[in-house]
Every structure is written in structure tokens, then in C-alpha cells.
Amino acid sequence: MIGLAVLYWLCGHIAELEVGVNAFYEDLPIDPQTGSMERYGVYITTGSAPMTPNGDLHQYLTVYVAIGEGATNRQGAHVPEKYETDKLLDAIQGLVLNATRYYQELCHLSVPDTELVYTDVRLLPSSSKVRGGTLTNGAIVKSLVAEVYYKEKEKEANNG
Amino acid sequence: MANDFTGMRKVTIRDNTTGGTGTFAVMTPDKIGADGLSSTLETNELTTSSYAGDITSPNGTNIAASTLTLLPTSIKDFKAIWPTGYDEATGTWQPPIGGCTSADATVAWEKVCDTKGNQILRHCQIALSGEFAFSRDDAMAIEVSIYPVLSEGSEYGLSGDKANQMFPWQFYDGVYDPATDKVTFDGVTAP
Numbered sequence: 001m002i003g004l005a006v007l008y009w010l011c012g013h014i015a016e017l018e019v020g021v022n023a024f025y026e027d028l029p030i031d032p033q034t035g036s037m038e039r040y041g042v043y044i045t046t047g048s049a050p051m052t053p054n055g056d057l058h059q060y061l062t063v064y065v066a067i068g069e070g071a072t073n074r075q076g077a078h079v080p081e082k083y084e085t086d087k088l089l090d091a092i093q094g095l096v097l098n099a100t101r102y103y104q105e106l107c108h109l110s111v112p113d114t115e116l117v118y119t120d121v122r123l124l125p126s127s128s129k130v131r132g133g134t135l136t137n138g139a140i141v142k143s144l145v146a147e148v149y150y151k152e153k154e155k156e157a158n159n160g
Numbered sequence: 161m162a163n164d165f166t167g168m169r170k171v172t173i174r175d176n177t178t179g180g181t182g183t184f185a186v187m188t189p190d191k192i193g194a195d196g197l198s199s200t201l202e203t204n205e206l207t208t209s210s211y212a213g214d215i216t217s218p219n220g221t222n223i224a225a226s227t228l229t230l231l232p233t234s235i236k237d238f239k240a241i242w243p244t245g246y247d248e249a250t251g252t253w254q255p256p257i258g259g260c261t262s263a264d265a266t267v268a269w270e271k272v273c274d275t276k277g278n279q280i281l282r283h284c285q286i287a288l289s290g291e292f293a294f295s296r297d298d299a300m301a302i303e304v305s306i307y308p309v310l311s312e313g314s315e316y317g318l319s320g321d322k323a324n325q326m327f328p329w330q331f332y333d334g335v336y337d338p339a340t341d342k343v344t345f346d347g348v349t350a351p
Contacts, residue, residue, distance in 0.1 A: 056166050100190035103168050107273035120167040120273040151167070 002150055003044045003061050005109040005118050014091045017042060028066060040071045040139060042088060056149045060126060065089045068139030089129050089142050096146045099123035117153040164277030174266040174338045184338035185240035189272055193229025193301055197269045199329060200224035223328050226306040231299055242288060255288055267306055268336035275346055280336055281329040283309045317343060
């Protein structure tokens with residue numbers, strides 16, 4: 001779940017975002033009864049990346065932002081959805097582009113309430129923003145792709 | 161999966177020529193080229209050509225210059241790498257030409273996130289070389305040439321038979337302190 005660990009790190013630097021509130025792992029929350037999207041926000045998904053036996057773990061991560069009509073900020077005020085979509089994605093893009101400057105923070109990423117610890121995380125930009133589809137509720141989905149190399153602390157201990 | 165030689169690195173360059181106190185620069189991972197540090201040992205070969213045929217045999221080891229690519233992002237980074245070219249009054253940096261910029265330096269190539277799989281070169285020489293290129297598509301990158309110098313094992317903290325043998329560099333698990341020019345090896349209590 002390196003994607004979730006990275007999501008926590010991104011949210012720690014973007015005041016508007018909080019995991020579980022408007023930032024989610026793998027998908028936005030869907031109401032199982034109606035199938036409709038319950039909340040707008042950011043979600044991060046996992047993509048396949050090449051690996052080698054002696055190399056570090058490698059993964060592509062896609063960060064999606066979907067802000068639809070009627071979206072509100074944390075204070076309950078209405079937000080202009082297209083502006084908010086780009087603003088959040090620009091903030092994420094800026095962090096990914098400059099991730100090497102945060103090398104000390106990225107030495108150790110964890111997922112709260114789990115035993116998952118990732119070390120020596122290197123987050124790199126892979127591709128810029130792209131407009132995706134339009135959801136049935138009017139939200140335009142935009143995304144960007146980041147690349148991450150990392151080590152998994154638990155597996156290292158097992159191998160050592 | 162565990163590999164001590166992968167992961168983010170920083171490089172510490174300590175100039176030992178400044179009156180023994182030693183000034184040093186630490187280049188963080190965002191300022192080190194992706195190619196990292198490359199050190200080469202080459203076999204010196206002796207070839208005897210006779211009517212019976214050629215016989216090639218090794219008769220020694222040559223130590224090639226190590227290369228390190230740095231990515232300066234400001235004039236202050238030039239100052240950190242080659243302080244002798246920096247002018248405090250104007251805030252400018254100009255390449256000091258002539259001989260080695262540092263004829264006695266310690267270069268420590270260390271992991272950032274843990275203490276494993278590091279390399280240190282003692283008493284090496286650092287030359288000012290490489291291409292200073294402003295380019296549309298690439299950040300400025302400078303290839304620094306580091307010339308290893310054989311040093312006694314005692315310089316690397318070794319004792320016994322190894323204390324008097326000569327080595328070009330050392331791989332170690334531990335932490336280098338540029339203030340004292342000493343390495344604290346993992347699991348070893350300093351005497």
C-alpha cells in the first residue's frame with residue numbers, strides 16, 4: 001500500500017486534503033446502495049512498473065482529482081469545481097516535481113493504524129496532468145502519474 | 161530484496177588542505193546525478209609476443225579516476241563544491257584553474273536513510289573538470305573527477321596486518337563525521 005503511504009504524505013503538505021475525508025486510496029467512496037459517488041476529492045491508484053531481482057520496489061501511482069458541481073470545502077462553502085480541480089492537482093504536481101527536496105521525510109513513510117512502513121522512498125514525476133472523463137454527476141476527472149521506488153521495511157527484516 | 165547499495169545518497173566532500181580544520185560541503189540527493197559515483201579498478205596487462213604466440217598476463221592494478229555528477233542549482237552550490245572560486249564581496253563564482261582544486265580531500269558517499277553500504281575515499285585529489293553547459297532541455301550537470309590515492313589501512317581505521325597495506329577506498333556500514341574526519345562503524349565501539 002505504498003500508494004496510501006504516499007497519499008498520507010501528500011495530504012500532510014496540502015492543507016485542503018485529509019485522508020478519509022476528501023482523499024482516498026484506489027477509488028472515491030461509492031454508495032453501495034445507489035452506486036453513486038458519495039464524495040468528491042482526490043484518490044490514488046496503483047499501476048504496474050518494471051522490477052528487477054536486486055533492485056528496490058517500483059510502482060507507478062496515478063493521482064486523480066474529481067470535483068463536481070455542488071462541491072464544498074471543509075468550511076462548507078461552495079467551491080468553483082474546475083478551479084479547485086486544477087488547484088489541487090497543481091499542488092500535487094508541485095510536490096512530486098520537488099519530492100527530492102523532501103528526501104529526509106521520504107526516508108520513512110508509514111500508514112497510520114497499520115504496521116506498514118516504507119523506507120528510502122523516491123518519488124519521481126512520470127507524466128503531467130491529463131483530462132479524463134466526465135462523471136455522471138458532472139465532475140471532470142483529471143490525473144497525473146508519478147513513479148515511486150522504495151523499500152519495504154518488514155520484508156527487509158524477514159530477508160535479513 | 162534487501163540491497164544495501166541501493167537508495168538515496170548524499171556526498172560529503174571535505175577539503176583537508178585548509179590548515180587541518182577541514183572545510184566540507186554536503187551535496188544532498190537532489191543535487192547528485194542519477195549515475196551516482198563510479199570507481200574503477202583496471203588490470204594492467206603485460207603482453208609477451210613471441211614466435212610461439214602471444215601471452216598476456218596481469219601484472220598490476222590501475223586505479224582510474226572516479227566520476228561523480230553533481231547538479232548545482234545556484235552559485236552557492238558552486239561555492240560549496242569549489243570554495244576557492246567564490247568571491248564573498250560580489251557573490252560570484254569563477255573557475256579556479258591550475259592544479260587540483262583540492263589535493264587532499266575526503267569523499268564520503270553515504271546512504272541518507274540508513275547507514276549501510278557506504279564508500280569513503282581518503283586523501284583523494286579532486287580536479288575541476290567537466291562541461292558547464294546551459295541547455296534548454298537539461299539542468300546544469302558537472303562531472304567531478306576524483307582521483308583516488310592509496311592510503312595506509314590505518315587511515316581507514318584498520319589494524320593488524322591491514323594497517324600497513326595500501327587501499328584506494330573503503331566500503332563500510334557506518335557514519336562519517338566531516339567535522340572530525342572519522343567514521344563510526346556500525347556495531348563497533350570506538351576505542
